[in-house]
Amino acid sequence: MKALISNRNIITRVLNLSLGKSLGQGVELKDVAVPTILDDEILVKVLAVALNPTDFKHIDFISPPHSIIGCDYVGEVAKVGRNAAKAWNIGDRVAGAVHGGIYSDRGAFAEYLKIDSDLAWKVPPGVSDAEATTYGISAISAMLALNVHLGIPWADEPRKAQHRGAVTHPSVFIYAGSTCAGLFCIQLAKAAGYTVVTTASPRSFDLVKRYGADRVFDYRSPNATDEITKEFPNITSAVDCFSEGSSTEFCATVLKKNGGKVVTLLDQGTSKIKGVEYEMIMAYTLFGRAFSLLPPIGPKFEAKPLDRNALARFYASLPQVAKDVKPPPISIVDGGFDGILLGLNQLRRGEVSGSKLVVNL
Ligand SMILES: NC(=O)c1ccc[n+]([C@@H]2O[C@H](COP(=O)([O-])OP(=O)(O)OC[C@H]3O[C@@H](n4cnc5c(N)ncnc54)[C@H](OP(=O)(O)O)[C@@H]3O)[C@@H](O)[C@H]2O)c1
CATH class of the missing domain: 3.90.180.10 (Medium-chain alcohol dehydrogenases, catalytic domain)
Incomplete structure (x- = not known):
């Protein structure tokens, strides 16, 4: 062949x-x-x-x-x-x-x-x-990040009452929602009843909203992390679908108030922010x-x-x-x-x- x-x-x-x-x-x-x-x-x-x-x-x-x-x-x-x-x-x-x-x-x-x-x-x-x-790889990485590493309910699980109703929706932060991995993360989190907060370039705002993102911020804006934490002060889970440069630090800043976990797709070392941990996944596992x-x-x-x-x-x-x-x-x-x-x-x-x-x- x-x-x-x-x-x-x-x-x-x-x-x-x-x-x-x-x-x-x-x-x-x-x-x-x-x-x-x-x-x-x-x-x-x-x-x-x-x-x-x-x-x-x-x-x-x-x-x-x-x-x-x-x-x-x-x-x-x-x-x-x-x-x-x-x-x-x-x-x-x-x-x-x-x-x-x-x-x-x-x-x-x-x-x-x-x-x-x-x-x-x-x-x-x-x-x-x-x-x-x-x-393939994008979808299964999103599943590994959300369902295995962040403990977010599976898309095929019956949703808990509080997720279904309008009472409380836990939030998750997806950095780089317009990547293929990000578009699957957004959808799997929505399927679990989560509120999805994401970042993208303005050219991709409509795209990530079409895939279910509730709020999208421009990752290039110098005020982005302040705006996100002001509007969503309780996020404790994030997936960094870019995992290069300062993207993981950006996620950690979003989680800074309460601490939590950032799942990364590439090695980003360890967090400098107390209470925030980084966990790198590898789809091949x-x-x-x-x-x-x-x-x-x-x-x-x-x-x-x-x-x-x-x-x-x-x-x-x-x-x-x-x-x-x-x-x-x-x-x-x-x-x-x-x-x-x-x-x-x-x-x-x-x-x-x-x-x-x-x-x-
Ligand atoms: N560890 C693993 O198992 C695993 C699995 C899957 C992927 N990955 C890695 O994860 C990364 C994403 O993969 P993918 O296939 O999802 O990528 P992709 O779809 O090819 O990503 C393209 C997107 O990247 C965004 N982007 C480009 N520069 C950016 C920047 N400086 N900051 C934020 N976003 C930026 C762009 O979004 P905008 O147009 O909105 O700017 C563009 O839509 C790759 O490095 C890949 O190797 C790792």
Whole structure:
């Protein structure tokens, strides 16, 4: 099968990481073996993929050579492992995310991929292929942040009376609500009955409101944190969907009065504000396997069975939940595998705002 395979050695990757550059192509379209599946796995013929910043970060500095790049996919079941036969049939439409970029036989930017049979969702009629492929890394990161790390009720849980009625709505702060991760955070928090306070550029104010944000502030305004704390003095939970520069400090300032937790998507160190803690998440822990990034020098992550259970629950509920939790706006990039590289360059240059790039293969 054809697949986009990483080819950078450790020296170029470390150089890219330290210079913040992308020297050379770092990836090539190659013919590789179709993955073989275990009894608990399914083989998927990939129909479309969605792009994430993590894909170009893997190409630039994380992926060891010979890894298949890419995480988000939609496709058709092509082969079913013996233990998966009750749940899946050949030809079913299936979508989800895989831990792309570190394995030589597991990644989405390929004609076929393999996945644990309970870590994918059956795409219902009425959800298009392009829409289905957007419920990958961005959506599962939002779920991990809100439902697992902040203890916000799940979208498929019956809501408590006080959340349903107009009496009290707990509030959550989502920094960078117009990122794809942010749009899913807003919706999952709304589904749990929360009041959602967010930040975005003015060009994205309408977008975040359409996805359910109750109040939006411009993160570039020098008075933003004062305005937020004045209007919402009791927030104790935040997700920083940007996690660069001073964004996490911004979140901590919003939580300063009562203390609380800021979940970050990138490493932001520790909080300087007493009573406010930072907790970084990594969507890959949801796949239930131990892994290392940039081995042998980078950090190691243990297998987290509870995170794996959370992903299985999320994808099992998604055929129902997707009626209320919409995909982000979609921009189709033409060109198949070449289109993936073009789209990743757009993401690298920070040119994508408020939409998910999707490529049909
Ligand atoms: N740890 C994990 O597991 C994990 C999972 C998912 C994502 N991530 C990381 O989280 C980040 C967001 O990912 P994504 O896919 O959601 O991103 P995305 O959709 O590509 O984000 C684009 C958005 O970023 C916003 N933005 C750009 N510069 C900003 C700034 N200086 N301050 C605040 N917002 C800014 C823009 O919003 P406006 O147009 O409103 O300015 C734009 O809409 C990436 O770094 C990604 O690698 C990590």
